[in-house]
Amino acid sequence: MLSVENLEVVYNDVVLVLRGISLEVPDGKIVALLGGNGAGKTTTLRAITGLLDVHEGDVTKGEIYLDGKRITHDDPSERVRMGISQVMEGRRVFAELTVEENLRAGAYTNRNGGKVKKAHDRVMTLFPRLKERRNATAGYLSGGEQQMLAIGRALMQEPRILILDEPSLGLAPLLVQEVRDIIVEINAQGTAVLLIEQNANMALSIAHHGYIMETGKMVMDGDPKRLLKDEDVKEFYLGLHAGGEKKSFRDVKHYKRRKRWLS
Amino acid sequence: MIDTLPVLAQTDLSSLDTFLQMLVGGLALGTIYALLAMGFVLIFKATQVINFAHGALVAIGAFFVAIVVLDFEIPGRWMPGAPEWLTWSLAAALGVVAGGLIGLLLERLFIRPMVGEPLFQIAILTVGLDIVLRTIVDDIAGLDGRPLADPWGIATARFGNVTIPHTQLVQFGVVLFLMIVVALFFRSRTGIAMRATAWDQEAARAQGIKVGRIFGISWFLGALLAGVAGVFASIFPRAAGVSSATAFVAFGAFPAIILGGLDSVVGAVVGGLIIGLAESAASIYLVQFSSVLGSGFSAIIGYVIMLLVLLIRPYGLFGTEEIRRV
Ligand SMILES: Nc1ncnc2c1ncn2[C@@H]1O[C@H](COP(=O)(O)OP(=O)(O)OP(=O)(O)O)[C@@H](O)[C@H]1O
Ligand SMILES: [Mg+2]
Numbered sequence: 001m002l003s004v005e006n007l008e009v010v011y012n013d014v015v016l017v018l019r020g021i022s023l024e025v026p027d028g029k030i031v032a033l034l035g036g037n038g039a040g041k042t043t044t045l046r047a048i049t050g051l052l053d054v055h056e057g058d059v060t061k062g063e064i065y066l067d068g069k070r071i072t073h074d075d076p077s078e079r080v081r082m083g084i085s086q087v088m089e090g091r092r093v094f095a096e097l098t099v100e101e102n103l104r105a106g107a108y109t110n111r112n113g114g115k116v117k118k119a120h121d122r123v124m125t126l127f128p129r130l131k132e133r134r135n136a137t138a139g140y141l142s143g144g145e146q147q148m149l150a151i152g153r154a155l156m157q158e159p160r161i162l163i164l165d166e167p168s169l170g171l172a173p174l175l176v177q178e179v180r181d182i183i184v185e186i187n188a189q190g191t192a193v194l195l196i197e198q199n200a201n202m203a204l205s206i207a208h209h210g211y212i213m214e215t216g217k218m219v220m221d222g223d224p225k226r227l228l229k230d231e232d233v234k235e236f237y238l239g240l241h242a243g244g245e246k247k248s249f250r251d252v253k254h255y256k257r258r259k260r261w262l263s
Numbered sequence: 264m265i266d267t268l269p270v271l272a273q274t275d276l277s278s279l280d281t282f283l284q285m286l287v288g289g290l291a292l293g294t295i296y297a298l299l300a301m302g303f304v305l306i307f308k309a310t311q312v313i314n315f316a317h318g319a320l321v322a323i324g325a326f327f328v329a330i331v332v333l334d335f336e337i338p339g340r341w342m343p344g345a346p347e348w349l350t351w352s353l354a355a356a357l358g359v360v361a362g363g364l365i366g367l368l369l370e371r372l373f374i375r376p377m378v379g380e381p382l383f384q385i386a387i388l389t390v391g392l393d394i395v396l397r398t399i400v401d402d403i404a405g406l407d408g409r410p411l412a413d414p415w416g417i418a419t420a421r422f423g424n425v426t427i428p429h430t431q432l433v434q435f436g437v438v439l440f441l442m443i444v445v446a447l448f449f450r451s452r453t454g455i456a457m458r459a460t461a462w463d464q465e466a467a468r469a470q471g472i473k474v475g476r477i478f479g480i481s482w483f484l485g486a487l488l489a490g491v492a493g494v495f496a497s498i499f500p501r502a503a504g505v506s507s508a509t510a511f512v513a514f515g516a517f518p519a520i521i522l523g524g525l526d527s528v529v530g531a532v533v534g535g536l537i538i539g540l541a542e543s544a545a546s547i548y549l550v551q552f553s554s555v556l557g558s559g560f561s562a563i564i565g566y567v568i569m570l571l572v573l574l575i576r577p578y579g580l581f582g583t584e585e586i587r588r589v
Pocket of ligand 1: 198
């Protein structure tokens with residue numbers, strides 16, 4: 001089990017971004033972490049995986065444990081080795097490398113030939129499309145294919161916990177469903193999942209537990225079905241007003257476009 | 264850095280033999296540039312550092328070979344009956360590996376602590392390193408330089424009317440071998456990790472790749488390739504040993520790096536060969552115009568070509584349009 005306790009993160013020694021958040025990802029479960037822009041979701045991911053340093057961020061309080069072992073300040077490669085892998089926001093595939101090479105880069109810490117083969121087979125079964133495009137340069141894949149590759153790459157180290165940062169971002173609705181099904185499948189094979197999303201509907205529909213954060217604090221957590229019914233959640237994260245009508249599609253679209261510029 | 268083989272003096276400029284001789288000379292020079300440029304690009308791609316100390320690394324590699332061969336006689340002293348080409352080659356391999364380790368050390372001691380600082384500052388730091396290292400080599404090697412005592416000497420082979428020094432035959436073999444090794448390396452686990460790091464450092468770290476280690480390896484390889492270039496730049500027919508002048512090969516290779524596109528290893532090889540061939544051709548075919556162009560024109564033709572290409576393709580022949588990084 002992964003547990004985050006009272007975590008506080010500061011950027012550039014002054015910007016307090018996480019104000020004491022706690023969360024748990026039990027073995028074999030899917031946990032959703034929701035929140036609007038700038039809530040601190042990606043920062044939480046960076047803290048868990050040890051990538052705060054390049055962003056001049058520091059954990060100033062709190063701890064992160066994996067199975068009771070403190071990993072708060074461990075090297076990122078060590079955390080990968082221990083079984084935490086991530087699919088970063090915006091896919092971040094190695095565009096100059098082929099699909100196959102991206103997968104081999106993902107297997108970097110997995111030095112057991114048999115295990116790599118097993119992980120590779122699993123990825124190829126999960127993503128038949130990647131199998132077809134094995135030798136293609138990753139930069140030429142479509143957005144959906146790149147997302148699949150990013151997930152496949154993260155699976156190559158046979159993680160116990162997979163953290164995905166907004167995997168549905170910028171994907172067409174049909175592809176969002178596909179990604180959702182893939183996550184369910186990965187979880188069914190025994191991998192715990194921490195799913196960071198703004199698409200609360202998608203995330204809560206498959207999660208066993210949900211957390212909602214706002215400006216660096218957990219504001220709500222609990223059973224996904226209950227969260228889905230909650231009026232505030234509906235209003236802010238499902239694009240539904242109290243009346244039940246959907247927020248205009250253009251608002252959503254506009255927001256997404258802006259987001260892409262930002263990232 | 265120009266071959267002046269006696270056979271050229273009296274040959275007819277329009278003959279095929281002259282042309283072939285020019286090609287051989289150009290390839291000999293071009294492969295030295297290619298080795299240098301490859302190492303430079305390797306370091307740049309993996310670490311984003313523009314290494315102005317590359318010239319010093321050329322001299323250091325060759326210098327170590329001179330020391331291992333002549334001062335320490337390693338491994339020759341333990342192999343009394345062995346042929347000289349074998350003991351020398353082993354010694355040369357040891358020497359260039361030692362040069363590679365200097366590269367590794369530089370990265371560890373001076374570059375790594377600068378990670379995160381503006382790249383411009385790091386580049387300036389390498390200028391400082393270059394000066395210090397060259398001064399050290401100068402002091403130890405002395406003005407006259409140190410011979411590398413290679414077993415081939417000034418022996419040449421003739422193919423038809425084309426003359427090729429034995430050292431250059433060896434050089435062609437070694438360079439071909441190294442290019443194959445580098446190509447295979449890029450497909451290995453570490454090589455893929457290096458290319459991944461070059462593309463996106465943070466995403467590479469997210470895969471568990473230790474980028475610090477990758478930086479070290481790229482400096483090791485870059486320095487090693489520079490050292491090999493230095494060895495062939497310090498023996499017949501280019502020079503009588505490694506000296507303060509050896510580091511200046513890097514000036515000749517600079518246009519090759521820019522021409523190839525700074526961030527492409529293939530470009531580095533192609534750029535190196537083009538500049539080498541151009542210098543060789545200019546030294547033969549343009550001599551008749553020396554009253555107009557000046558006598559040293561072949562030495563700057565690389566820069567002329569570089570400038571012309573940059574006018575048409577600002578990112579070089581193989582360079583990516585912009586360096587896309589976070
Ligand atoms: N490197 C940084 N330096 C300073 N502030 C930062 C840095 N990175 C993020 N922040 C700030 O921290 C806050 C949380 O950012 P974070 O990226 O974690 O949010 P997020 O929940 O992932 O948002 P989004 O949904 O837009 O990805 C934001 O206010 C952001 O501006
Ligand atoms: Mg984010």
